[in-house]
Amino acid sequence: MSMQAREEILGRLKSASKNTLAARPERPVLSEINLDKGQLLQRFTSELNAQTGAAYLATDKEDAIRILSGIASAEGFKSVLATSGEIYGVDIRAFGTKNNVSVSTVQDFSDRNAFRESAFTVDAGITSADFAVAETGTLGVIFNKDQPRLVSIAPPVHIAIVPVDKLYPVYEDVIEQVFKNTDKIPSQFCFITGPSSTGDIQGVHFKGMHGPVKIFVIFIMGA
Amino acid sequence: MKNERSQLFLNLVSSGFPIMRQFALSSFPDPAAAESYSRSIRADVLERMPELLEEFEKNAISRGVKVIWAGDAAEANNIVLDIARHKGVQYVTKGKSMITEEIGLNEYLIKNGVDVYETDLGEVITQQLSLPPFHLVGPAINVPPEKISDIFLKNGILKEPTTDPVTLGKAARTFLREKFRYQEMGIVGVNMAIAETGSFINVENEGNIRMNKSSPKTLVAIMSLEKVVPTMADAIHMTRTLIRNCTGQKMTSYVSFDTGPKKADELDGPEEIYMVIVDNGRSEIYKDLKARDILKCIRCGACMNTCPVYAKIGGYPYGFAYTGPMGQAINPLLLGIENTTDLYRACTLCGACTKTCPAGVNHPFLFLEYRSREIRNKNAKGNRTLVSWLENTIATVSSFGMSQGWAWTLGVKCVRPALNFLSRDGYIRDIPFGVQGWFSCRDLMALPDKTFHDRWKVLRNEPVPLADMAKKEVI
Numbered sequence: 001m002s003m004q005a006r007e008e009i010l011g012r013l014k015s016a017s018k019n020t021l022a023a024r025p026e027r028p029v030l031s032e033i034n035l036d037k038g039q040l041l042q043r044f045t046s047e048l049n050a051q052t053g054a055a056y057l058a059t060d061k062e063d064a065i066r067i068l069s070g071i072a073s074a075e076g077f078k079s080v081l082a083t084s085g086e087i088y089g090v091d092i093r094a095f096g097t098k099n100n101v102s103v104s105t106v107q108d109f110s111d112r113n114a115f116r117e118s119a120f121t122v123d124a125g126i127t128s129a130d131f132a133v134a135e136t137g138t139l140g141v142i143f144n145k146d147q148p149r150l151v152s153i154a155p156p157v158h159i160a161i162v163p164v165d166k167l168y169p170v171y172e173d174v175i176e177q178v179f180k181n182t183d184k185i186p187s188q189f190c191f192i193t194g195p196s197s198t199g200d201i202q203g204v205h206f207k208g209m210h211g212p213v214k215i216f217v218i219f220i221m222g223a
Numbered sequence: 224m225k226n227e228r229s230q231l232f233l234n235l236v237s238s239g240f241p242i243m244r245q246f247a248l249s250s251f252p253d254p255a256a257a258e259s260y261s262r263s264i265r266a267d268v269l270e271r272m273p274e275l276l277e278e279f280e281k282n283a284i285s286r287g288v289k290v291i292w293a294g295d296a297a298e299a300n301n302i303v304l305d306i307a308r309h310k311g312v313q314y315v316t317k318g319k320s321m322i323t324e325e326i327g328l329n330e331y332l333i334k335n336g337v338d339v340y341e342t343d344l345g346e347v348i349t350q351q352l353s354l355p356p357f358h359l360v361g362p363a364i365n366v367p368p369e370k371i372s373d374i375f376l377k378n379g380i381l382k383e384p385t386t387d388p389v390t391l392g393k394a395a396r397t398f399l400r401e402k403f404r405y406q407e408m409g410i411v412g413v414n415m416a417i418a419e420t421g422s423f424i425n426v427e428n429e430g431n432i433r434m435n436k437s438s439p440k441t442l443v444a445i446m447s448l449e450k451v452v453p454t455m456a457d458a459i460h461m462t463r464t465l466i467r468n469c470t471g472q473k474m475t476s477y478v479s480f481d482t483g484p485k486k487a488d489e490l491d492g493p494e495e496i497y498m499v500i501v502d503n504g505r506s507e508i509y510k511d512l513k514a515r516d517i518l519k520c521i522r523c524g525a526c527m528n529t530c531p532v533y534a535k536i537g538g539y540p541y542g543f544a545y546t547g548p549m550g551q552a553i554n555p556l557l558l559g560i561e562n563t564t565d566l567y568r569a570c571t572l573c574g575a576c577t578k579t580c581p582a583g584v585n586h587p588f589l590f591l592e593y594r595s596r597e598i599r600n601k602n603a604k605g606n607r608t609l610v611s612w613l614e615n616t617i618a619t620v621s622s623f624g625m626s627q628g629w630a631w632t633l634g635v636k637c638v639r640p641a642l643n644f645l646s647r648d649g650y651i652r653d654i655p656f657g658v659q660g661w662f663s664c665r666d667l668m669a670l671p672d673k674t675f676h677d678r679w680k681v682l683r684n685e686p687v688p689l690a691d692m693a694k695k696e697v698i
Binding site for chain 1: 228232235251252253256257259260263264266267270271272273276277286292293294298342343344345348361362363364366367368371388389391392393396399400403404420422428429430431433434436437438440448455456459460462463470473474475476477478479480481482483484485486488489490491492500502506507509510512515
């Protein structure tokens with residue numbers, strides 16, 4: 001049945017007469033590509049702040065743990081789910097012990113349902129991010145076995161750790177790297193900009209519709 | 224129109240939204256260049272649609288996606304129902320998707336025993352209240368919180384009545400989290416399907432689509448033919464344009480790119496992705512070279528935010544899933560030009576829609592085309608009536624008269640005395656066989672015997688009256 005539908009649809013499309021297509025204009029240039037390192041970080045931070053997200057710059061692993069601890073005590077975390085026990089050298093388990101927060105990691109799970117249950121019950125998800133884009137204060141995340149999708153969408157708070165040298169001006173810089181090698185295209189890639197949000201009732205905007213209510217981004221130097 | 228809240232919202236949209244959109248567009252170094260580039264991408268898609276769809280299909284299949292084509296709504300609905308039955312799921316959750324509104328998927332699944340939970344907040348509300356979408360982007364944005372509170376209480380989503388939009392939203396969050404947590408099958412629409420890689424993109428703020436693409440084992444994505452774009456680079460540019468025109472944001476919370484189902488070692492994500500490509504009349508529209516312009520549409524909704532007619536009447540009178548100018552342009556093609564005459568006639572042809580459109584659709588041109596087709600059809604052999612013959616004859620004579628100077632002058636000379644013959648006390652109060660409605664609330668002054676041109680022939684030779692400067696009065 002569906003093969004027949006396919007042939008009929010494509011047949012009709014192909015039977016339509018052809019027009020000559022006008023040449024495309026030049027691809028528009030983006031101003032962000034001229035920003036220097038400091039400006040990129042500034043732009044990322046102000047864009048993320050506009051979405052109620054917060055960005056931090058950690059000078060080293062210890063500094064990152066200090067920042068994480070600050071967030072954990074302010075938010076009152078009791079349990080977190082992390083993509084790994086160590087994210088870009090930051091020891092998440094040590095952070096847990098220090099702050100009396102129970103830490104589970106993706107590697108603790110082999111069963112899909114048990115993992116899903118955890119993602120829906122913890123106070124926060126801590127993940128790595130593969131890229132950051134200054135253009136709109138956006139994270140770029142490749143999903144794979146070490147980075148399951150639910151850690152960054154199901155818990156009410158998302159904390160992402162990303163090396164500062166993975167901060168790029170525009171989306172194209174990232175897309176190029178993710179999709180260039182056709183053998184290595186991930187099953188899912190996602191741009192994340194701020195917490196989830198809606199304005200569907202009376203146009204009243206609020207953060208935290210189905211995904212995270214809050215998002216924190218920790219840039220780490222020399223990772 | 225009498226609903227005060229709807230009117231309030233419409234005033235807000237028509238005054239506030241264009242400003243937000245302009246502000247978002249101004250983040251492009253050259254907004255005009257960005258717009259013309261996105262229009263050129265859509266023109267490219269329109270021209271190469273069959274090739275692009277084949278390329279997308281080939282690449283999606285090579286990534287492990289199961290691609291299924293559906294000729295019409297019934298076929299598409301059956302395909303989805305079959306998958307749900309085959310998987311033995313109790314319920315499905317859905318991301319917002321216009322094509323599923325168009326084909327009536329929810330009603331069909333529910334009728335056949337599969338529960339459907341819409342998960343976009345606006346769609347949750349319209350589904351529970353059985354309302355059509357009021358606006359493309361905010362389908363329930365006009366619904367008063369009291370009404371939402373009542374239906375949420377009735378359906379056990381809310382415990383205490385409230386009129387606070389945030390409390391209502393959070394109640395829906397809590398309710399739907401349980402659905403996401405145990406779901407086995409999700410259904411999403413598609414914003415763009417990328418021919419080059421076989422990937423598809425969803426653009427959203429709420430996170431419900433990401434939930435649908437992460438939590439269940441089975442994912443059904445539904446796209447109409449025109450969602451395909453050539454390359455990833457094109458998709459990124461279109462994403463920027465779509466978001467700015469759709470919500471006035473620079474970027475939405477999530478833009479997710481799916482290229483095949485999850486790998487074997489991944490802990491979540493769909494084990495199977497079914498991509499249903501729905502035609503439902505589009506390949507016929509594609510053969511219609513004048514009308515197919517509408518297939519450029521990317522469903523951003525910018526046209527309705529700028530339309531003076533939509534700003535007064537809102538989304539309900541359009542009578543179908545698609546509202547505003549884009550609805551006026553596509554509904555006649557999907558439902559029949561003869562059944563939708565009010566849609567393409569309820570337009571002043573001001574052109575605000577086409578000026579705003581990032582895809583380069585020329586809506587007023589389409590409306591004129593539909594009007595002309597309707598008239599031609601009414602005058603075709605077998606359909607002709609006295610009224611249609613009369614209308615047609617008057618239009619033909621007028622169009623001849625207006626295109627020839629001498630004919631116009633002659634016509635005017637004949638019509639004036641004829642009209643004045645009907646006047647009493649200097650006013651014409653009615654004319655026979657004619658425009659009774661026009662005279663129901665106004666009279667026409669009797670026409671002077673001479674036209675301005677006639678008078679000017681004499682006047683031009685007389686001396687120009689001069690202003691009396693001392694009195695500063697003009698004579």
